[in-house]
Amino acid sequence: MKILDEKEPALLKRAVRGDEQAFLVLYRKHQATLYRYALRMTGSPWAAEEVVQEVFLLLIREPQKFQPDRGELGAFLFGVTRNRVMKHLERRPREDSLDEINANGNAWKEPQDPLTPMMIAEKSERIEQVRDAVLELPAEFREAVVLCELEEMSYEEAARACGCPVGTIRSRLHRGRALLLAKLELLRDAPRRASAGAK
Amino acid sequence: MKKVIKMISCEQFELLGLDMDRPDARPQEVAAAAEHAASCAQCFALLESWRELKQDLRLLHEDSRFESAPARLEMRLKQELRTRREARVPRSAVTVVTWGLAAAAVLVAGLGWNHWRGASLNKGTNRAVTASNNSQSATTGPDRAMLLAADSDSGAFTRLPASMPSAYENQEILQVRMQRGALGRFGLPVAQDRAAEWVQVDFLIGEDGVPQAVRLHDDSQLESTLQ
Numbered sequence: 001m002k003i004l005d006e007k008e009p010a011l012l013k014r015a016v017r018g019d020e021q022a023f024l025v026l027y028r029k030h031q032a033t034l035y036r037y038a039l040r041m042t043g044s045p046w047a048a049e050e051v052v053q054e055v056f057l058l059l060i061r062e063p064q065k066f067q068p069d070r071g072e073l074g075a076f077l078f079g080v081t082r083n084r085v086m087k088h089l090e091r092r093p094r095e096d097s098l099d100e101i102n103a104n105g106n107a108w109k110e111p112q113d114p115l116t117p118m119m120i121a122e123k124s125e126r127i128e129q130v131r132d133a134v135l136e137l138p139a140e141f142r143e144a145v146v147l148c149e150l151e152e153m154s155y156e157e158a159a160r161a162c163g164c165p166v167g168t169i170r171s172r173l174h175r176g177r178a179l180l181l182a183k184l185e186l187l188r189d190a191p192r193r194a195s196a197g198a199k
Numbered sequence: 200m201k202k203v204i205k206m207i208s209c210e211q212f213e214l215l216g217l218d219m220d221r222p223d224a225r226p227q228e229v230a231a232a233a234e235h236a237a238s239c240a241q242c243f244a245l246l247e248s249w250r251e252l253k254q255d256l257r258l259l260h261e262d263s264r265f266e267s268a269p270a271r272l273e274m275r276l277k278q279e280l281r282t283r284r285e286a287r288v289p290r291s292a293v294t295v296v297t298w299g300l301a302a303a304a305v306l307v308a309g310l311g312w313n314h315w316r317g318a319s320l321n322k323g324t325n326r327a328v329t330a331s332n333n334s335q336s337a338t339t340g341p342d343r344a345m346l347l348a349a350d351s352d353s354g355a356f357t358r359l360p361a362s363m364p365s366a367y368e369n370q371e372i373l374q375v376r377m378q379r380g381a382l383g384r385f386g387l388p389v390a391q392d393r394a395a396e397w398v399q400v401d402f403l404i405g406e407d408g409v410p411q412a413v414r415l416h417d418d419s420q421l422e423s424t425l426q
Contacts, residue, residue, distance in 0.1 A: 018284030020277060032267035052268045056276050059282065127262050130255040144238060146227060149253070150260045154223045170214075177217055181248055184255070 008073040009066075016063045027056060029111050030074055033083045033151075041085045042147045043135040051084045078161050084144075131184040141176030148173050207231045212242045217249045276423070356403050356412035360386035373402040385410060 006014075008026060008098055015023035031052055038048035058065065066076045134145055147158040148169065155173075159166045207215065216232040218224045236243045380394030399416035 012351075015280070018280060018287065020280055023276070023280055024273070027273060031272075034269040036263060036266050037264070045269075049268055049272055053272055053275065056272075057279060060276070060279055123258060126255050127258050130259045131253070134256075134259070145256075149256045150263075152260070174214055174217075177249065177252075178213075181245075181252055184252055185248065 009068040012059070012063055012066065012073065016060070023060070026059075030077050031056070033074075037078070037146060037151065038074065038081055038085050040134065040150055040170070041139070041142060042088055042177055043131070047088050051081060051088060052126070054084050055080045075160065080161070129184060129187050130180075133187070135179050136183065137179055141172050143177060144169055144172035145153060145176040145180065207235050209235075209239060209242055212239070213245065215244060219246070220250070220253065233288075268333055356414045357387075358400070358412050359410055360423065362409070362411040370411075371404045372405065373404050375400050375402060382413070385413065387413070 006025075011022040011026050015026060034055060035048050035052045039045060042048055042051070058080060058156045059077070060063070066073060070076075134142060134150075137145060143162065144158065145154045147161060148155065153161065155169050159169045162169065170189040200220045212232055212235045215228045216236060219229050220393045231244075236246050366388050376397060376399050378388050378394065379396045379398050380391075382400070383394075401416060402410040403412040405411045
């Protein structure tokens with residue numbers, strides 16, 4: 001049987017015994033999702049890297065904490081990542097500025113698409129504004145936006161990931177969207193609702 | 200038949216309307232929200248703003264969808280895995296060595312036990328021989344040693360000066376408690392400062408009733424005691 005066909009608990013057992021290939025299969029399968037979530041929640045590539053490192057170190061050092069009868073490995077890893085991210089946010093709400101993020105160079109890469117320099121600059125600015133607005137949301141609302149809008153999870157998936165009811169996720173997303181709209185309208189100086197209401 | 204669309208309020212639209220474009224949105228809610236947006240300029244503007252924001256969010260999503268942890272993290276974790284694997288090897292070696300030592304100890308104990316049992320059997324045989332014959336002289340080298348062993352005496356007899364090796368068959372051990380100084384009468388040197396000490400002494404008495412050899416019963420060697 002190929003290593004990729006093996007189930008995750010079996011791979012984890014092998015990894016804990018020192019099988020590097022088994023560990024890499026698990027790591028490569030889950031790291032990007034966890035890293036993106038951590039990055040979008042913290043806004044700091046450094047913090048996201050640290051969080052993902054802690055998560056996988058925990059898996060190596062205390063593999064017994066994952067119990068296959070309680071759920072999938074991915075869900076377990078996401079839960080651990082989420083806890084670490086929340087701790088990070090509690091510890092230092094948001095120390096990394098966007099300049100720092102850009103200076104790191106390994107995040108938020110410029111997309112390669114056939115646009116004019118003007119269009120590229122405009123697009124880049126819009127992305128930065130949205131990213132900034134998302135990062136300024138309170139953590140609970142930010143998480144709902146990240147999972148449901150950026151990671152494109154369904155409400156049920158997001159609720160499972162956060163360990164809360166679907167209604168809570170919908171409510172947080174609603175609040176998050178409203179805050180985002182308000183922030184971006186302020187930023188772009190385009191109070192459309194007001195103007196539309198005046199029509 | 201005309202489909203009946205439930206009318207919703209602006210508050211409800213704020214809750215449901217922004218989900219219109221989601222793939223998991225319920226068709227009835229989408230229809231109701233669309234109906235409301237068509238008739239309410241404020242909610243229509245809200246929907247437009249949201250769609251614009253949604254487009255920006257999609258840009259952000261596209262921009263970072265291939266983000267992943269840097270390669271150095273994978274290297275670090277691999278290193279951690281190797282370190283833990285290497286750390287496990289000495290532990291297993293220690294286990295092997297421990298078990299090896301334990302096995303060796305058991306083996307040595309077993310051999311010692313066998314040796315001791317063999318010696319005991321020999322003693323028994325010797326005792327039997329001595330008890331039946333009781334004829335060997337205590338002063339004739341190996342035979343003497345055998346006799347002493349048969350009598351369960353751990354110390355060795357020292358021949359008294361001027362005594363003659365006995366060829367007699369019957370010899371006896373006489374146990375006496377006496378002052379150390381009295382040993383001088385048998386021609387043994389005695390340290391004057393310890394002459395008054397009481398000691399337990401065994402005399403090997405020949406058939407003629409004359410002491411032929413002597414030994415002290417305490418742990419000390421006769422030679423050192425006598426000095």
